[in-house]
Amino acid sequence: MNVLEAIGGGAIRGLAYIGGLTIQGWSGLRATPHVLPVVGKRGRWRAALREMAAIGVDALPMVGIMSVCAGFILAMQAGAELRRFGALQYVMDTVAIGFTRELGPLLTAFVVSGRSGSAFSAEIGTMMVTSEIDALRTMAIDPIEFVLAPKYLAAMITIPCLSIMSNAFGILAGAGFMYITTRYTLSMYLRYVADSIELHDVFTGLLKSLVFAIIIVNVGCLEGFRTRGGPDAVGRSATSAVVWSTFFVILADVFFTAIFYLVHKGA
Amino acid sequence: MADPVISVENLTVQYGDHRVLNGVSLNIEAGEVMALLGGSGSGKTTILRHIIGLERPTSGTVRIRGVDINRCSPKELKDIRRTMGVAFQECALFNAMSIEENVALPLHELTNLADPVIEIMTYMKLAAVGLGQAAKQMPQELSGGMKKRAAVARATALDPEILVFDEPSAGLDPIVAAGLDELILLLKRAFHMTILVVTHELASAFRVADRVAMLDRGSLIAVESKDSFQASTQPRIRQFLDRVPDPIAENAAVQNRIRELAGMTGAKG
Numbered sequence: 001m002n003v004l005e006a007i008g009g010g011a012i013r014g015l016a017y018i019g020g021l022t023i024q025g026w027s028g029l030r031a032t033p034h035v036l037p038v039v040g041k042r043g044r045w046r047a048a049l050r051e052m053a054a055i056g057v058d059a060l061p062m063v064g065i066m067s068v069c070a071g072f073i074l075a076m077q078a079g080a081e082l083r084r085f086g087a088l089q090y091v092m093d094t095v096a097i098g099f100t101r102e103l104g105p106l107l108t109a110f111v112v113s114g115r116s117g118s119a120f121s122a123e124i125g126t127m128m129v130t131s132e133i134d135a136l137r138t139m140a141i142d143p144i145e146f147v148l149a150p151k152y153l154a155a156m157i158t159i160p161c162l163s164i165m166s167n168a169f170g171i172l173a174g175a176g177f178m179y180i181t182t183r184y185t186l187s188m189y190l191r192y193v194a195d196s197i198e199l200h201d202v203f204t205g206l207l208k209s210l211v212f213a214i215i216i217v218n219v220g221c222l223e224g225f226r227t228r229g230g231p232d233a234v235g236r237s238a239t240s241a242v243v244w245s246t247f248f249v250i251l252a253d254v255f256f257t258a259i260f261y262l263v264h265k266g267a
Numbered sequence: 268m269a270d271p272v273i274s275v276e277n278l279t280v281q282y283g284d285h286r287v288l289n290g291v292s293l294n295i296e297a298g299e300v301m302a303l304l305g306g307s308g309s310g311k312t313t314i315l316r317h318i319i320g321l322e323r324p325t326s327g328t329v330r331i332r333g334v335d336i337n338r339c340s341p342k343e344l345k346d347i348r349r350t351m352g353v354a355f356q357e358c359a360l361f362n363a364m365s366i367e368e369n370v371a372l373p374l375h376e377l378t379n380l381a382d383p384v385i386e387i388m389t390y391m392k393l394a395a396v397g398l399g400q401a402a403k404q405m406p407q408e409l410s411g412g413m414k415k416r417a418a419v420a421r422a423t424a425l426d427p428e429i430l431v432f433d434e435p436s437a438g439l440d441p442i443v444a445a446g447l448d449e450l451i452l453l454l455k456r457a458f459h460m461t462i463l464v465v466t467h468e469l470a471s472a473f474r475v476a477d478r479v480a481m482l483d484r485g486s487l488i489a490v491e492s493k494d495s496f497q498a499s500t501q502p503r504i505r506q507f508l509d510r511v512p513d514p515i516a517e518n519a520a521v522q523n524r525i526r527e528l529a530g531m532t533g534a535k536g
Contacts, residue, residue: 046478135361138319139348139372
């Protein structure tokens with residue numbers, strides 16, 4: 001009976017969490033136009049710009065370093081195997097397609113989830129425990145519109161941009177590997193890469209990164225809004241935000257990759 | 268007699284098995300200052316959170332100028348909230364904004380006033396609470412009393428008809444607390460606001476209030492003028508006024524548990 005109760009309780013909590021994410025996500029998306037310049041509420045776009053700097057510009061060095069490392073690792077691992085078959089040139093395909101379709105958006109999502117997802121949760125969690133969110137509500141200001149919407153807009157713009165940068169860094173790391181091992185020049189490498197990747201590779205990567213952006217902001221903010229208690233609760237929320245957003249990013253990645261695979265196979 | 272501005276009827280709040288408020292009814296008339304007294308855990312903050320519409324009751328109604336805030340439309344609730352100012356116990360100032368920006372926030376968000384007009388209004392609100400010189404400072408740079416006054420300035424930014432204070436004097440020295448009391452009286456005189464002060468500070472309550480209500484263990488045990496409240500012979504009110512402590516372990520079960528623990532300690536020793 002206890003096991004059944006635990007399973008039932010867990011299922012209800014899980015459904016409530018998904019429900020919370022869905023409702024908050026929809027409210028946030030509906031509120032996002034209020035943050036746009038000209039058509040949105042005055043001055044609100046400045047908050048979105050600050051968020052863009054925090055999510056995007058500040059994360060660029062970390063995304064760059066991780067992408068270069070991952071690009072080099074991927075090229076070395078692929079090179080070690082492909083060399084045996086005399087097919088070293090396929091390292092370029094592996095790195096280019098691997099990054100544009102998969103690794104660029106995924107690495108970016110992990111970095112942003114760790115940096116900004118936890119920051120969103122800590123920021124909103126602190127606002128919860130210090131009654132700032134209550135103050136907004138009593139002032140007839142919607143916390144979703146005021147706190148979440150600028151983050152949504154900022155993440156939906158900057159995370160795809162960061163993914164493109166991640167792709168570029170990863171692919172350039174592959175160029176470094178090819179130059180060291182086979183003296184392949186950068187211009188030859190880039191020509192080969194341009195031939196190997198197709199527009200839909202870039203498009204699927206960008207679509208994924210857009211979905212990852214929505215997940216990271218949504219989970220980070222929901223964990224913040226669910227914070228109750230004192231400062232220790234803020235820390236727990238920040239940890240949960242990273243854990244759950246990483247989990248949902250992976251889940252979404254599997255889902256989208258499966259869809260694209262089936263579509264590609266069908267075509 | 269005109270309808271009360273704030274009307275609480277049979278408000279009951281229960282969290283799980285724990286009942287926090289037992290059918291509380293309270294009316295606050297236009298232009299009066301009502302002090303809601305009660306010890307820690309008596310349900311003062313709970314009733315305040317229901318009056319400002321932050322929580323939904325288990326049963327009962329809260330009406331603001333005749334509108335049931337738990338059954339009205341979101342737009343009606345928004346309109347009601349625009350006519351209410353709330354100064355929270357923790358001040359709830361936005362730490363990422365200067366004091367000036369905190370006060371200007373509701374004006375920016377909820378009005379179409381031009382920026383220079385908002386700037387002037389913000390300065391006037393800050394000057395009214397004696398913070399004209401501190402406009403550019405951040406909340407973390409202010410003392411406790413200054414933060415409370417900044418919270419009052421923000422609460423009054425839209426010239427509300429109703430002002431609610433949660434423990435305004437808590438944690439302040441007597442001189443700063445007296446200054447806040449004078450500020451509440453000034454707001455009442457100058458703007459004819461209806462003011463609810465939730466507090467357990469007797470001196471402050473008797474200084475500012477027209478009427479006093481007292482909550483005890485979730486039930487309202489008195490709603491009367493401050494003079495008759497001070498003269499009350501009701502045992503619980505007298506205990507509160509005369510600062511007589513509750514017995515530490517009045518409950519037989521607690522006493523038994525203490526004896527049990529003492530026995531265990533003795534056994535170990």
